[in-house]
Amino acid sequence: MDKKYKRIIYLQDKPREVAVKEILAHFNPQREFEWMDSSEALGRITAEPVFAHNSMPHYHASAMDGIAVRAEDTFLAHEQNPIQLKRNEDFIYVDTGNEIPSPFNAVIMIENVDEIADDVVEIIEPAAPWAHIRPIGEDIVQEEMLFPQGHKLRPVDIGVLLASQTTRIKVMKKPTVMIIPTGNELVMPSENSAPGKLIEFNGTVIASYIKEWGGEPKLHSIVRDNPSEIKEALLQAVDSSDIVVINAGSSAGSKDYTVHLIEELGEVFTHGVATRPGKPVVLGKINDTIVVGIPGYPVSAYLALEWFVRPLVCDYLGITEPKRQRLKVKLGRRIVSTMGAEDFVRMTIGHVNGEYIANPLTRAAGVTMSLVKADGMLIVPPDKLGYEQGDEVELELLKPVDEIATAVVFNGSHDLTIDILSSFLRSELKGAKIISSHVGSMAGIMAIRKGEAHIAGIHLLDPETKEYNRSYVQKFLAGGDVVLYPFLRRTQGWLLPKGNPLSIHDVTDISKSHALYVNRQKGAGTRILFDLLLRENGIDPEQINGYDREMFSHLSVAAEVKGSPSAVGLGIYPAAKSMGLDFIPVADEEYDLLMTKAFFESEMGQQLVRIIQSEAFRARVEAIGGYSVVIDPTPVFY
Template sequence: MGCCDAPGLMPIEQALEKLLNPVSPISETQTLPLADALGFVLAKDILSPIFVPPFDNSAMDGYALRLTDLEQSNVMPLAGKSFAGQPFEGEWPQGTCIRIMTGAKIPDGCDAVIMQENTEVTDSGIVFNQTDVKPQNNIRPTGDDIRQGDVVLEKGARLSPRDIPMIASLGISHIEVIRKPKVAFFSTGDELKKLGESLEEGQIYDSNRYGIKPLIENFGCEAIDLGIIPDCPATLKATFEKAQELADVVITSGGVSVGEADYTKDILEELGQIGFWKLAIKPGKPFAFGSLDNAWFCGLPGNPVSAVLTMYVLVQPMLAKLSGHTQWKAPESIPATTRSAFKKGPGRTDYQRGIYTIENGQFFVETTGNQSSGAFRSMSLANCFVVLERDRGNVQVGETVQIELFNSTLY
């Protein structure tokens, strides 16, 4: 039996499996104006109703011509103009050219565009200094970007700022999306104070909700902040009951560590089926997951770094599955060379905060300093996690470690 296989100490891989297996995507959908759909997950494939571009158009400012005319002479009179939105109309005499702008419709019969930098305007007409021209030169053909009927985005894609204008280019004004998961969250503990209030002896400010809320929203969910709940059984039970009526998922910070008030566990088990885990990760060992009568439940540790880490590593993939975001991917693991030592004891997978740099294509990483689960400045300074394996001990300068670059949810 390995050092992290002891009863009650759950590897991160097993925890993820227990989180993801029972969760199914939300089935409720809604139709939204495209302008309001950013961050939502598609409920069905988007098929292009048109060709993009819808007509052959010029890739350059220049002159449209027929190659057979260019073979006869490199000087041609101007027959007209084709601008974007104002195509050339009428007859196009042989031996002449047409002034054309980028994006403008290619005149019928044109088989090449010569950029204006390779021409001269004279009293005799346009002089073409480039005579070795291939057919379709500087012409973007119909459907060059997207063809009619193409699947441009698949069901399960979360709409990004790159997707919205692409959909707009198809003329699609409304799209069907999956309803965003609603996530209610609150902090527990008599020691917590609201921002702006004076601290009394033994009290601290509640920073966890300010880390949890943006993560929920960055995960593509709707955040419902229920505030700070004191260590009072009746109030705590009432808050849980309210939360599960409002939301698909209820998240708390604090109250899941060994030795904390037993009534928290009793209330949760009265309202559902909750497992209290000791995870083989650092920071973030205490964690709870299960189902209330009407919602999923995730109980985070109370220490600020532990709360954010478990949200990022454990809750994020669960919410991605709930939202139907089938294209979500876990952060990529990259080898890096250490430029500082990392202190670690065997037994748990350690997510230390690090700062990576890239030199000549090689990744290097150094510690942010204080790795305490209560020292949140180390998270603010970091741009990656240094993921040290369960059985690994101290790491010296020059060793190779695996790092996970923060994804967009932490930026």
């Protein structure tokens, strides 16, 4: 460790707005322009007001096929008084788009012209002055301002540029943003990643955002956690870019060199903002180029990028930052926040029973999937301790509201067949979509009860009756206008490392062998099954190594078992199959769909039932192994 950089300092808690204002005040790039062909300028930003080079039309143009006349000559024409006109004296033939030469000032459609002799026509209706003529500049007048500066060119804008023969246009150059990924543990996505090596993907994501916002990203190769290498990369970058983004190393730990290097080479304005996640940000300047140090955790990184780099890109281009659509929602769960920091909570939104209900996803900054899954973002201001369940709050939307409004909200226990069901539904009903959260069977029942979901997948064994699901629905939802739809029979069993090294065949083997048991969360059907097995065999949970650590899906359990030779878990066959694990069947269980009555009876609900009962769906599900679909079941209403 390089002692020079070892001192530990503490992060500031600067309000985000203040930090943005400061960095914008220090941003003073050499703005550049470029001239380009208008036909190529889609999406570019005008560098100055644009004036029409020519009028459109640029001459008086016929709007019809017909004859051009002097309107005055035709005023007396009617059926009892046909008027004859001589070609080249009183009229000329014109086609659509032809020029109307002076002194002609009206067009009569060819359908209303009677050719009575060579070069003589007869008309029986008068023509109004300027009838069927597109006068000069009808659409665009020469020297008219077409667009102000800072205008993003849309397809129709390209049209008026070309129509007015404004064939070249001055646009803002795209600001170049150099992205420097740092970290000893990083390897490129193309490289083989051994344990201890993590794929560098933040750089590509950051580059994609910069591109979307109108900048020109340049992705630097990975730089090791070494002050002199980072220093060299920084110095090169500030000389060749309008903005520099350095990823990770932005906090205040012993290997976080960013802040020290910027201080050494230039000036630091901010180290730490009052946000969660995204706090460890460094904002500074080297040789007149702004350098933004952003955290390594993906969610923090992308948020910090949007807060501090997007305003710079927009400022360079002279445009306002696009704002997200907002939506009022009801909170399905309590949100706890701390004073003094803005909280950015990724939320799912479901449209159930005419209400938008939002629930928080994990708040861990390292979970990229929370951003992928999020429908919206709740920003809790620094002076708020949070919100209560049921509160109405406004979210920034990350997905179109129409998509959210029509999505089927699936909750409860995870099963792979739900993904297949979603695919089938999507190809039957364009735009239909199932959004699912995997929270376990009991939480699924609660979600239906609280009106947060349309469907829940449940497989809950009643230890008394040995029956699945019914007694639970009866207990928690009787009279709640719900339907229990018998769906699958599936096999649960032991998930074991290939070759079953500890020779585990039943629950007593697990406790005897001191195997690491990979458990599921409380309320999950699989957890209830395991607890029943323990009780039936008189085993105390204390005797189970790993009992207290909880995983949230079959796949998580399987991934964990795959990673440890002494591990074992309980789960469904396809999870074992997809990870190449051994599988020993334990029990056949009933995995059913609990739906609100309103959804079950809706068009979408009935479509879903038809799909489930189709040959194609059944064949696809049963091909996985360990499944059978219940044929023509009787739905039970509660």
